[in-house]
Amino acid sequence: MELAAIQTRVGAVHPDALVPTDEGAAYLSMTPEHWADVAQLLRSDEELRFNVLMCLTGYDRGPGEPLGVAYNLHSMDKLHKLEVRIEVPRDGGKIPSVAQIWRTAEWHEREAYDLFGITFVGHPDLRRILLPEDWEGYPLRKDYKEPDYYRGIPVPKDKRGWE
Amino acid sequence: MTSFTDSLIELLGGLAWVPENAAGIIFVTVSVLVALPVFLFMTLNAMVAVYMERKVSAFMQDRLGPMEVGIFGFKGGKRFWGGIGQTVADAVKLLGKEDTIPGEADRALFIIGPFILFGAAFATFIGIPIGYGLVISDFNIGIFFVIAISSIGVIGVILAGWASNNKWSLYGAMRSAAQMISYELPVGMSLLLVVMVVGSLQFHDIVMWQEQHRWFLFHSPFTALAFLIFFASGVAEVNRTPFDIPEAESELVAGYMTEYSGFRWSIFFLSEYANMAIIALMSAIIFLGGWLSPLGGLFRTFNLEQSWYFLEGPWWGVFWISIKAIALIFVMMWVRWTWPRLRPDQLMYVAWKVFIPFALANIFFVGIWELLLG
């Protein structure tokens, strides 16, 4: 199924969910509110059947801009792909979790939470995954500042010879 | 039949300069003089066996094994005996290591644990003959003595595991206890069969019987099966692959010895190899004719004329029993470096649902066999 057809199919069931995208964009943009229902539809609809969540990527549009999550879906039965993007405000942005729909998302959402600070509502166990549990800040945000100390250990700032 | 201890006591008691009624002095002297050869034997055994284990494993794994460390300037080069000094170097390294005791451990039991295991192995050697009359002390309950003493070792293992205050050690100890208690039964039962046939618990009587008749391995199909059960259970009792669940290095780190290092660890090591030697020696004595020459044994088995010189005699006896024991130790190593490890429940399954029923049935059938053919 082509992107346009998928867009029509989703729009028919959840008209409020879609957000208009730029011309020529290869993805669907959605609002977080309806995402859980849309995901369920994408997963179980006879024509769509996206049974694999290939990748879940958090990204940051830049300081002051919203944070986003890109979901790369794939259907093993229908052999089509889809990228869905959801953007939420930088502070307190919340996205419904799809960990119960695609279990892959469980750890990937934890990773996005860990590195970007995006909260996934309804996630069974939203904790930091890669970083220590007492880490402060979200390192992959573009406006992240390294701390001077971590548990009393000075963080090296002099990066001569590193680059 | 005299034993080493008896001869020693007689000798010391008969010496003119030993005062009358000096029982204490004689007791201590005899104890030391008895303990020394056993200890030397255990140490030597561990050293040779470790070297053998390394070389055998290397041979099986397409490696060379120790190749560099010589002894007294002698290096074997790229031959089998290359790196002959490796175990000596290892022993020196082990003894030079720091002996750590975990802070939360039960110090007394932590220290005592390896020595109980060692003591059990040590005491077991007292009853095992390595040739005609070459025994530290000849008990008339020989086999039973060996089984009894070797059943104590498990307490050392449990204590070591418990006292380390480490969960892996505790798991190792629990597994070890379950395993050793379970496998004592098939060991005992398969020995019972031999005792039934011979009518004596003494090692010497068993070997004499085999000299007059034939080796137990060839005596009847049931005794052959008993040998297999005994040997396999013995391998399980000394915790070697495929039965090495108490120290399963990929699961329990090192099992009950996780927290041990240096000298205390080497005590465990020594006992383990001593136990291997015990199982091999016992199998050799009870089922493979002990110090009898295999040539003679073979010809007598088939009731052939005694026409050759069979290389028999007391010193040849030591040679033959060593050969048999080493061959069995080699089998243990062969198995270890070939097979994966069983899971604890599968191990229990093998003991309780395979070995023990077969051993029990064996006792019954060998009785019938002896009645009909014996």
Added chain:
Amino acid sequence: MTTKAEVVKNFGVVQTEEMVLNMGPQHPSTHGVLRLKIRTDGEIVSSIEPHIGYLHRCFEKHCENLSYEQVIPFTDRCDYLASMANNHIYSMAVEKMLGIEVSEKVEYIRVIMTELQRIASHLLAVGTFGLDVGGITPFTYCFRDRERVLDLFEYTCGARLLYNYIWVGGLSHDLPLNFRQYAQEFIDYFEPKINEYNRILTYNKIFIERTGDVGVLPAEVAISYGCSGPVLRGSGVKWDLRRDEPYSIYDRFDFEVITGDGQMGSLGDCWDRYFVRVREMGESVKILRQALAGLPEKGDVQENIPKKIRPPKGEIYFRGESPRGDLGFYIISDGKAKPYRVKMRSPAFSNLSVINEIGAGWMISDIVTILGSLDIVLGEIDR
């Protein structure tokens, strides 16, 4: 008369205590610095909670501060057992953004390298799996043969583990003299060796007892958890990106997609996952034979390397089959020389997340087996 409540009040309930075992980060069979928090009731494991991140080296943060070609050595260090595959897939992702086509010869060399890498990686997986169930000898057998693959790599690019060989648009070196002959010798030597592994490990009774029917991973669960590679194929799903989404020149080769068949128990048990790897080595040999035969003699491997890598604004998700499964790169470009965001979707990350699902209810010994059958590499999970 005392009621039950009073008895309980006075003496407490006799209950078994759950023990929390901390397996790792230093443990012989966690295959790196993985930490598993295991709740056990005796020997039975009731739940497993993996704690990862002990090897987190900020790969994605690094990428944002490096130019596109500088990222390649970092991809080496992610899955350090399959560096060639990482190089390959990352380079292809960037090439796709740039719209570069690479020459025939480069494609062939890349496929040869990736398949050799697959053999090396699977050898390690098979060997250490034997180690996990207690067989030490298969491990040395596998390493003996892996050594020869590494020798080939060393001959090609000078490195034995972290190659930095496949570049965007080309390769760092052309093949050395007589490489084709040496590679041919290797595969002729290696193919019969697969039977040796089968004899010593695969069809060993104890090994089958330990792995057959253990840690069964049903196909739906595997797909839902995003498992891929041999883990997914072990569950009977015929899915291989080399065949189903042919990239590079994989569509030219004739090979079979190996799936588990539940030969020694249920479909998707540890034995199936293990045996898929063993048989895949044979398929890799098949591909290698064809690729070595078709490898063009002449050609410059660096002619298509761009002077400046500045992909146009946009994003791409590209994935390929690494030895561990679907390795994907999600790259966002803002038109500058450094990527705006690189996300690596590592197969082992998803494969590991399934461990609680298939490991709970088994014994501690089985956890080690199941973990070994997932064939994880922590460098890739933690990035």
Added chain:
Amino acid sequence: MGAFAFNLVAILVVVTAFWVVTAKNLVHSAVALMGTLFGVAGLYVFLYADFLAAVQVVIYVGGILVLIIFGVMLTQKIATAVVVQSSMPNRFLAGVVVFFLFIGLSSLMFRTPWHRGELVETTGTVATIGTSLLTRYLLHFEVASILLLVALLGAAYLSRREHG
């Protein structure tokens, strides 16, 4: 020589028995018990009951003691296996009871007309025991074995029962 060894064994028994009752840690008590049981096995040897001595070691040291240690280990937390000492009145009562027991036993010991038999060197008791077990005491032997079998089945049944 024999007397010297006997004294050693006797000291071992008394000292370890004392340790068994005074040790604060149950596992320590169990280890001390090992010494006691061993010593008792030694005493059997001095009575020319070598078979009984080996049985003592196999069953009590190798079997029952292991079970005791096992039970203690698994029912106590690893770090806190400390026996709570009873309160003072209990100790006092126990002391009184033990005192009278001691008086009674020692008076019994001194008053009994001990029979001093001739020292007979026996040549092993195994054959005698075996013959008696299968002839004169056959019924007792069989009854005991059935009892053990029942116990075994009971244990198997209990451990197989599902939780609940």
